[in-house]
């Protein structure tokens with residue numbers, strides 16, 4: 303990692319002094335996920351009436367943000383997110399949070415090539431160690447790129463976050479302007495949603511496709527995590543991990559001895575990830591554990607990197623899929639839900655890997671206003687954004703089956719996907735597919 307020998311000497315200041323550095327119209331970058339600042343956020347919110355048009359980039363807010371709570375009409379602070387949490391989604395519903403479309407692994411390059419310079423970067427990290435390093439904990443992502451492009455770098459320290467190993471997972475004092483002491487809150491936990499029968503059925507189908515030595519990516523959401531639980535019950539062994547998000551499910555497989563990484567070509571033996579989000583059990587497992595390597599997101603998510611491991615298995619969730627196999631995983635019409643994240647990059651990287659497979663999974667139905675609806679549809683909801691195009695789609699999995707769409711004609715795709723729909727919707731879907739010419743009248 304670059305250390306500037308004649309670099310900066312950081313000075314300790316209060317959160318109020320740090321917030322006083324911000325001017326109207328500035329671009330700020332809050333650290334990412336568990337790296338978002340808290341005491342600085344509160345101090346900045348307190349300056350609301352003195353500021354206008356302060357633009358804050360961020361990602362996946364895990365706690366209420368003081369600047370948004372203090373400014374419910376978005377008159378002073380503008381919130382730009384690379385990926386929504388449930389909280390960011392609610393603020394988007396209220397009209398004060400904005401999504402930036404992106405493949406997550408490209409973000410560092412955006413900072414270096416396209417984004418306006420960052421006026422103030424405020425990142426949460428561990429207190430400085432004896433060698434002058436502030437460790438980012440379990441959130442490396444694009445922190446390095448932000449620091450390279452920032453005029454002023456502030457670190458909000460927190461000794462309660464785990465110390466995580468990994469290339470470029472920290473910043474040296476010579477690159478830091480100011481240090482603000484944090485409030486010592488432990489990192490937010492993401493409780494595991496209970497695994498239901500549908501998750502189990504989907505998980506079992508995917509688990510059956512996973513061979514010894516496969517290299518896994520587990521996406522965000524309840525269902526991909528359920529696959530890990532099913533793998534625990536199987537006899538599969540010598541798994542490798544090269545993923546964006548490190549989940550509790552992966553932590554459990556590790557503790558059960560199922561992950562050795564011996565078959566990995568890239569970082570053999572190491573569990574490679576870019577951020578960890580789970581319970582304190584996961585944070586304890588990764589703390590000062592060299593088996594886990596927390597890397598910048600371009601080193602986990604770019605397809606040309608992913609493909610360097612063999613037998614990559616990418617498991618991701620979607621909310622809707624049409625009869626041609628396009629998956630809309632991030633929006634409900636024009637209502638933005640989450641983000642593209644790493645889904646498409648891992649789908650592509652897994653395809654390019656020798657013996658690789660990608661799985662996009664979904665429950666066949668969901669409930670809306672007390673009514674059951676099919677997630678497999680003739681047409682995507684108007685306004686819905688395609689996360690994985692039909693040409694990239696490999697395996698689609700529901701509780702009713704699994705279908706590989708690669709090489710299948712439009713008619714064959716429609717037929718296969720109707721077979722994955724809930725039985726109550728199949729007849730209707732088939733009629734619609736014939737009416738619209740996806741299934742020819744005299745064929746099948």
Ligand SMILES: CC(=O)SCCNC(=O)CCNC(=O)[C@H](O)C(C)(C)COP(=O)(O)OP(=O)(O)OC[C@H]1O[C@@H](n2cnc3c(N)ncnc32)[C@H](O)[C@@H]1OP(=O)(O)O
Nearest residue numbers: 521522523524546547618619621631634640642643644645
């Ligand atoms: C992280 C990595 O390693 S990289 C790759 C992973 N990233 C991705 O796949 C990005 C896209 N995927 C995602 O964002 C998630 O997997 C999701 C949204 C598909 C599922 O995540 P979950 O947390 O399991 O979803 P959950 O069931 O909580 O639903 C999230 C929201 O979507 C809404 N939603 C879910 N399904 C539907 C649907 N079919 N239609 C409309 N809205 C829906 C829910 O109502 C909820 O909104 P609310 O909080 O306002 O009620």
Ligand SMILES: CCCC(=O)O
Nearest residue numbers: 362385522643644645
């Ligand atoms: C920040 C989480 C992004 C993803 O879903 O890939």
